Amino acid sequence: MHWQQLIKSALLGTERHPLDEQTVAALKKLGISTAGEPAEVLANAIAAFGQLRKAKIPVVEFEGDLPGATEKDALPALSRTSAHHLQLILEGKYPELLPEFLELLRKNRRMIPARLLPQLMATKDLKNSWPQIEPFIGNAGRWLLQQNPDWQQWAPLPFAEGKETEKLWETGGSAERVELLRRLRRKSPEKARSLLEQSWQQEKWTDRLAFLELLLEGLSLADEPFLESCLDDKRKEVRQLAADLLAQLPTSALGQRMYRRAMDSLGFDGHRLVVSIPDEVDEAARRDGIRPIAPEWPGGRKAGWLGQVVSRVPPEHWAHHFGMEAGEVAELFLESDWAETLAEALRLAAIRFKSAVWAEALLTVLTGYPGLAVWQNGLEELAALVRPEFLLRFATALFDRNRDFLSASRQIMPLLQAVPGTWPEDLVYLLLQQFRRFALKHNWQPWEAPHLPQMLRLMACHASLSMENVLQEDWEEVEYRNASLATAIADMREVLLFRKAVFLGFEESGVTHVY
Template sequence: MTWLDELTWLDGLRTAALVGTGRHAAPSPPAGLTVRPPEGLSREEEVLDQAAMVDVVIRASRRPAQASAATLPLPASPDTEPQAAREAARLLELLLTQPPVGLELRNQLVVDWLQLAEESRRRVPHGLLPAMFALAETKVAVFKRLEPAIGTRGRWLQSLSKTSVPTPADESPEPGIELASAELKRLRRSDPAAARERLATHWGDLSARERANQLALLATNLGSDDEELLERALDDKAKSVREVATGLLDRLPGSLRAGRMSARLLPLLHLKGLLNKRIDVDLPPDPDEQALRDGIPSNQRSGEPDRLARLDIIIRGAPLEVWTSVSGRGPASTVELLKPEPRVLDGLITAAVSRKDLEWIRALLTVRTDVRLLGCLPVGEREQWLEGYIRNGIDQPLTLVPLLRDLPQPWGLGLADALLGLIAGKNGGQLAAMLAQVLPTALPREAAEQCRRLLERSDEDAARRRVLRDAVQYQAFRQSLTEAFQ
């Protein structure tokens, strides 16, 4: 077949496709192809049949690009780990090509597969590496788990790939002026003193934005040794720098500023009552020059001064021991005296969380359910608290959603049982729908049977059924993966 025959054939097919087979029939293939269309095809089928034939001809006629030996990649080294067993490989191929679950659950199951492969010292079959890399290009969770399960051949293919795999955000290089901040951040993790000294040395050369951004990095490994630089920042001309400094000093209850805040707070607190004791809290006076330096706002040019905002700042900056010194009681009893003061409790919560003071955090949880407080508890204690909270009855179940979303997975069986009981109750479908992204993967394997029983009940709530079905499917497939790697 000559190139002229090929061009004539292609032009005829384009015309038939453009104007329609009713006006222009598909041309006959060139004789040089030595193939003929099947008999009995309609005009439309002839066009489609020959279009497929054109694709084959074009692909078959391509010639590989010429390359010198110097530009050819070195062959891959042999893999030292065996590939996954036949059943495990089959399950991975199913997930990558025809997933039996939703895409989000599929992605998690691929991550589970890679983790099991790492634990059993197995690798992804070579034929599935391209599909695995295609998924990892858009799913960071999958990318993070590629090593070491992709093996030597996988790393070789990665080095040849022109498609970049997403890099986790905290490891990606930051352009321009942010590069210095990224370097300081890494140094702060490994050598806090050296990072602080570097910042202090270059302080005068930095813009206000750079000073604020880099000062905020002291939050990592913050300690009393940082106080001198933070005190220096309180005198900075830029408000943004001063605000960062006050926020960090709030986390240092032994600092000089905390002592100054204590001196301002103590005269405002009064223990009242003989039998029914309470703590009355006065509002602070107008700030003097030293109070302004410590971050207490001045009067507005118009309107009444916001004395509650000043009180909030004083509470957040003062040591928590001021309150127990006034009440003569421990944190739990002191918090009980402050239940009628919600604004004061807000400030105490902020202070307790910023300092990770577990005694005060536990005390405040007895009067206020707050996600910030809960997040500071050790994981096991956090689960126990949530389980008890659910079993004791809860008026607004939807308040659990942010608390549960941030809980490490999988959850304990006790918490899972309590939550599934809540979901099975009246209006539990709305809670299930709001937890749809986390519930299937967060429930422990032992909870799958309870989900199956709930599904067997007559239920018109489509959202609840969908979430429970996803949980059952995920756990079943996860169990199959576990068995395939044994």
């Protein structure tokens, strides 16, 4: 009956056919505000009832009190234009531009509309993006976090550190206790570890494993005694995880034991790397997480032992051990008979210990070894450690060494995809020059090198906007000679125009900290 009344008012107009009292009362029961302009109330009512009818959901009368309005935010909200730009990014049209948008948000201190929070919470890299998002979700956003169980881990810690916390730890279910420990670990790592130690022996092994994973956040030497005791746990899964965590603490006893194993195994005779690997994995090594059989390390048991040990040693130790620079050590390793194993081990070690110096050294040396399997294992995590200025040196060396543009561009793509921020202008010029030279000489087809359109898009995402004209112009001959690239070039131009609109959107709202 109410639906017919709404349709009639829409057809005749709210002046000629205003909503009757019964319909207004029904809207209030559904939680729909009736305080605005009649046309606005009608539009909201039709939107709500229309969706309910399509979904075949019976209308249930709302009972209880509506939540009160949240306190006004101290910072101004995003302009409608900027909010629309953020929505387009979150809808997947320009996902690569989210980091740049969040940086603009940080510089200019604007609040994100609460209606966009669900899409923000669905982004792939939420864990890394959350520190940039959280300060700008506002009071309404923080209230929404509390309403969705899947989002509550990101909400401010609601638990006191007294008896209430201990009571929940003692009586809560597994999911509740994991959530409590996760939040407590962020706020008070020592308190979280203390609770865990008190009940550790009574926990199921699956819970012990879940709890132990949470110690990665805020991991420090204060956790070492507890983790060392976990090396003697009855379950191998728990023992392995504890060993992996201790390996991330280079000055821990396990870290030192791993260091001695590595140094005893690798030497230098003045010409080549000398590798000495034990025939068996002894009990001490097994306790430290070295598995006798490691399928992820091809080449047999000795390769598995070498890979597991070297990947758990901070790569800086090798420079001291051999008295060489990082690049020289990487070259020494890759010239050995164990190149495949050592290349992957160095990659993992640089990532584990977040060493930009060794990431850059290894990537530089790897350009001379394009056949190694490490290229297929994915270099994105390694590339994420390097500095933007390194890209220019790497790209220059790569194109100088490899005159085959398709091969060289495939090798550099993992870096281009992973390195954040604005690229050096000389790098953009170099990539454009190489790309245009190739496109004018070859009739490119999408199946031949599907990464080329992505390379153009990445240039549009990471080039300084001061280079807009350089990127936009001089494509006519390429498009004429190579029609298959026309769509990719149009996509690059579209991304550039959108980035420019994003910056202008902040400028229009009276913001000065744009560039």
